[in-house]
Amino acid sequence: MNVPRHWREQVRRYRLLGSKCCDCEEISFPYRLVCPKCRSRKCEDYALIGKGKILSFTDINSPPQEHKYNMPYAVALIGLVEGPIITAQITDARAEELEIGMDVEMVTRKIMEYNEDGIICYGYKFRPIVKYAHP
Amino acid sequence: MKPNKSVGIVGYGVYIPKYRIQNTEIARVWGNDPNLVPIREKSVPGSDEDSVTIAIEIARNALKRAGIEPKDLKAVWIGTESKPYAVKPTSTIVAEAIAATPFVNAADWEFACKAGSETVQACIAYVGSGMANYALGIGVDTAQGSPSDALEYTAAAGGAGYIIGSSKESLAVIESSVSYVTDTPDFWRRQHEHYPKHGNRFTGEPSYFKHVINCSEALMDELGTNPEDYDYAIFHQPNRKFPLEVAKILGFPKEKIMDGLISPYIGNTYAGSALLGLASVLDISKEGDRIFCTSYGSGAGSDSFSIEVTDKINDRRANAPSVKSYIERREEIDYARYARYRKKIRM
Numbered sequence: 201m202n203v204p205r206h207w208r209e210q211v212r213r214y215r216l217l218g219s220k221c222c223d224c225e226e227i228s229f230p231y232r233l234v235c236p237k238c239r240s241r242k243c244e245d246y247a248l249i250g251k252g253k254i255l256s257f258t259d260i261n262s263p264p265q266e267h268k269y270n271m272p273y274a275v276a277l278i279g280l281v282e283g284p285i286i287t288a289q290i291t292d293a294r295a296e297e298l299e300i301g302m303d304v305e306m307v308t309r310k311i312m313e314y315n316e317d318g319i320i321c322y323g324y325k326f327r328p329i330v331k332y333a334h335p
Numbered sequence: 336m337k338p339n340k341s342v343g344i345v346g347y348g349v350y351i352p353k354y355r356i357q358n359t360e361i362a363r364v365w366g367n368d369p370n371l372v373p374i375r376e377k378s379v380p381g382s383d384e385d386s387v388t389i390a391i392e393i394a395r396n397a398l399k400r401a402g403i404e405p406k407d408l409k410a411v412w413i414g415t416e417s418k419p420y421a422v423k424p425t426s427t428i429v430a431e432a433i434a435a436t437p438f439v440n441a442a443d444w445e446f447a448c449k450a451g452s453e454t455v456q457a458c459i460a461y462v463g464s465g466m467a468n469y470a471l472g473i474g475v476d477t478a479q480g481s482p483s484d485a486l487e488y489t490a491a492a493g494g495a496g497y498i499i500g501s502s503k504e505s506l507a508v509i510e511s512s513v514s515y516v517t518d519t520p521d522f523w524r525r526q527h528e529h530y531p532k533h534g535n536r537f538t539g540e541p542s543y544f545k546h547v548i549n550c551s552e553a554l555m556d557e558l559g560t561n562p563e564d565y566d567y568a569i570f571h572q573p574n575r576k577f578p579l580e581v582a583k584i585l586g587f588p589k590e591k592i593m594d595g596l597i598s599p600y601i602g603n604t605y606a607g608s609a610l611l612g613l614a615s616v617l618d619i620s621k622e623g624d625r626i627f628c629t630s631y632g633s634g635a636g637s638d639s640f641s642i643e644v645t646d647k648i649n650d651r652r653a654n655a656p657s658v659k660s661y662i663e664r665r666e667e668i669d670y671a672r673y674a675r676y677r678k679k680i681r682m
Contacts, residue, residue, distance in 0.1 A: 210431070211431060214391075214428075214431055214432040215432060215433075215434055247434070268682055269382045269383075269675070269678070269682065270382050270383055291381065291383055292353055292381060307388070307392065308388055308391045308392075308432050309381075309383040309384065309388050310383040310384065310385060310387075310388060311383070320385075320387075320419055320420070322387060322388065322428065322432070325383065330656055330660070330661075330664060331660075332655075332656035332657060332660035333657075333660065
């Protein structure tokens with residue numbers, strides 16, 4: 201169990217907090233100290249809105265031990281509306297319910313637990329957008 | 336009880352997990368009569384959901400309706416009896432996830448099913464005293480019922496949260512509130528136990544009914560109101576029967592109860608129960624509607640609130656999902672998947 205490693209990254213994982221280049225405005229996730237486009241070292245925090253589309257996905261049936269409670273689950277490449285492409289678990293839907301091009305939204309969920317006595321790691325997953333209408 | 340400064344609900348948010356198990360499925364597994372089950376179905380949290388993740392969704396929905404910045408919150412208080420950690424606050428994780436940290440008061444509140452309404456009452460005092468402009472109180476649970484126990488039919492997951500602020504900015508003004516508590520051992524869970532115990536029929540008359548009735552009557556006496564003055568009433572809903580019975584005793588007709596009675600479709604969300612019922616009424620109410628709401632928590636006690644809806648409800652209601660939309664978002668699961676999701680199967 202590496203508590204400091206998790207703690208260092210947790211805020212970015214809870215909130216989907218990336219970075220924006222102060223020079224060329226390139227948005228990155230995960231956070232970059234150096235802009236991957238213009239190499240500027242002036243990057244600031246940027247909260248992504250957590251919406252995107254599934255670009256590709258796969259079904260995981262033999263997960264690592266720490267993800268066994270969730271199996272089977274899908275992992276997708278998601279094109280965020282701000283531009284970055286990220287890899288994330290899909291929740292609240294199985295692979296057979298997904299389609300390439302489907303709109304998805306970020307939710308903060310339990311990613312893994314370090315046994316019964318360790319810390320619980322929360323972070324981003326994505327799910328098909330919850331559609332709602334008011335009565 | 337009224338604060339010095341008039342306060343109200345600036346925003347509210349709810350969340351209910353999508354999985355449902357039918358009561359007839361639980362009866363099938365334990366060989367009970369499917370015709371004698373207390374409700375239709377209950378919500379079940381997914382394998383990656385707990386009180387923290389549900390509270391985060393509630394808080395984000397409440398912020399969408401309130402239209403304020405997370406940093407404006409001066410309190411994030413979570414009422415729950417299903418804390419993921421025995422020691423370590425649920426509220427700090429939620430406050431961090433919604434970007435309300437670090438200059439915010441965060442705490443977990445405990446009072447069985449009354450823990451959520453307690454946070455709302457504390458928010459009223461916090462804002463009403465002038466210490467904070469906005470405070471968030473959430474009632475949430477992923478309630479545990481012991482396998483085959485009567486509570487297994489109703490112990491559900493979900494919750495609701497309320498951002499309290501100045502009445503001038505509110506979609507509903509809180510007129511007054513009252514608390515009523517006694518030491519009544521009707522339901523408890525000892526340290527290190529997985530499941531609660533309860534006093535069977537003792538949970539009725541000397542517990543639920545006594546506290547809900549006395550608290551509700553005390554608030555109406557204080558305000559000089561009676562059931563005819565209210566358009567809707569919500570009472571803590573451990574099942575379908577109790578809130579209907581208590582409403583009848585207090586003199587509230589059934590038609591004022593039904594819009595806030597959601598336990599038949601999602602079960603008893605414990606600390607979220609009365610607060611979810613209130614949200615369900617706010618989802619359909621209009622300016623000038625008066626709402627009466629009384630929670631109940633074992634151990635035991637009640638909080639009663641008298642609330643009047645303002646015209647601001649119209650602009651904010653549609654900014655987040657309604658209770659109905661979460662009730663309709665459902666996937667039925669069998670007892671085996673329920674047992675897996677609730678970690679009744681150890682791996």
